[in-house]
Amino acid sequence: MVQPRTPLVRIIVLLASVAIACASGRVEAQAEQPDRWGVLDEIIDLMGKHALQAPQIEEATDAAARAVARILGDPYSYYMTPSEYQRTKEWFRGTFGGIGVALALRDGAVVITQVFEGYPGDRAGLKPGDVITHVDEQPVRGLTLERVSKLIRGTPGTRVRLGIERTGPAGTQHLDFVLVRDIIEVPTVFSRILQDDIAYVRITAFYANTPKQLEAVLSKLSTTARGLILDLRDNTGGLLGATLDVCGMFAPGVLVMRAYQADGRPIEYHTGTDYRQWQGPVVALVNGGTASGAEIVAGVLQWYGVATLVGTRTYGKSTMQTLFPLSNGGALRLTTGRFTLASGADLEGEGLTPDVVVPAKAAPALDLPLGLGFQTDRVLRRGLVGLDVLQLQAVLAALGYQPGPADGVFGPKTEKAVRLFQSDHGLAPTGQVDEATAQEIRSALRDLQDVGDVQLETAVQILREMLQDHARGDAQK
Helix, strand or coil: CCCCCCHHHHHHHHHHHHHHHHHCCCCCCHHHCCCCCHHHHHHHHHHHHHCCCCCCHHHHHHHHHHHHHHCCCCCCCEEECHHHHHHHHHHHHCEEEECCEEEEEECCEEEEEEECCCCHHHHHCCCCCCEEEEECCEECCCCCHHHHHHHHCCCCCCEEEEEEEEEECCEEEEEEEEEECEEEECCCEEEEEEECCEEEEEECCECCCHHHHHHHHHHHHCCCCCEEEEECCCCCCECHHHHHHHHHHHCCCCEEEEEECCCCCEEEEECCCCCCCCCCCEEEEECCCCCCHHHHHHHHHHHCCCEEEEECCCCCCCEEEEEEECCCCCEEEEEEEEEEECCCCCCCCCCCCCCEECCCCCCCCCCCCCCCCCCCCCCECCCCECHHHHHHHHHHHHCCCCCCCCCCECCHHHHHHHHHHHHHCCCCCCCCECHHHHHHHHHHHHHCCCCCCHHHHHHHHHHHHHHHHHHHHHHHC
16 A cells, blocks of 8 residues: 655655746745645545555656656656666766676567677677576566666676577577676767778767767877768767867867856856867768757857758757756756857757758668667657657658657657557567667667768768868969
């Protein structure tokens, strides 16, 4: 039975009171407020006493917290459960303690879909296709992918024992592995040489380790390539500090943006004054999935003449969010400010217009390794709005499904597309994107290539012309 007036419920009640007071522009002493939340206690008490199936207090708390956050009517402000907050912190850090494998659920079994080179799983001899049957003697069949991942992850340097079922030509083997967890770094920067003197770099997000990764990539490429294509498509942003650091690698010592918080006073953000990491010409690719921090980088490159933007109009997000930790281990994500670019442009709902507009005639060039490309810190379901929904829609469209307009709103068409994807991949067709479905979506991305990517082809052509102009200019000196 659910007991009324538990400390956790009172935390949510207090949170609700503060949120509504702030939303109405008034914050008064709690003692002076009427007991407007007594009805919540009554409801919980009645459910605990009379409901045929009494709710769990944790579920009731999470439901109340989500409802309170929705009062603001802001798609970027929402409550995060403890597990969602923990996963978000790991993503933003760009590191976590683990063994370096990607997992998926297949007919109730936990299957290793990729083993990342150089990490404990690789060193121990785990292989794609291995089925995990036990983690530290605990059977895992029937558990959620999130639960299994939580069992495998842990403090670097600690041990974890995996029971593995491996099927091969000789039959099925039952193996036992003891691995020592290590620091796993989440890659967000991917690169390759497209032609002899043209480099391609894709940034998928701006996490704490992104600047370091990008600096290493640019340092290596600068010895062989003269021109750079920077792909910011479907990058929905990340940490402000990482975004500013990346801006500084192309435009040091400049004004990036002005931020405005509740008091209305502007705060100016500049890049550092270190030397420019890339000296050659740059073409940046953007599209409707380029949002927030990625738009800031694209705006700096365009405004200061560092790069030519190619693609389609960007998403248009100029609000800033802050994560506030809560006593239950969860967090409240709130919009706490707005920003304008150095040019004075407010991107909200408008986005950036590329210098060369090129519609995507083929699926966008996702070209991401397994386990990356679609990231969310919550279960996506009908009615939710956000950049993670926008990214989901872009990925589903690229995979050949029809999620409706790419507007960031999880509507009936997106739900139908998710159901179809789930049915095609042996998942329960719930229409909700839980961790298992998200992992399967990431897995499906591995076969997508950038063949027929007209935006990339145009960028290469423009960059080739820029390099030729540079060569003619050097010859005339």
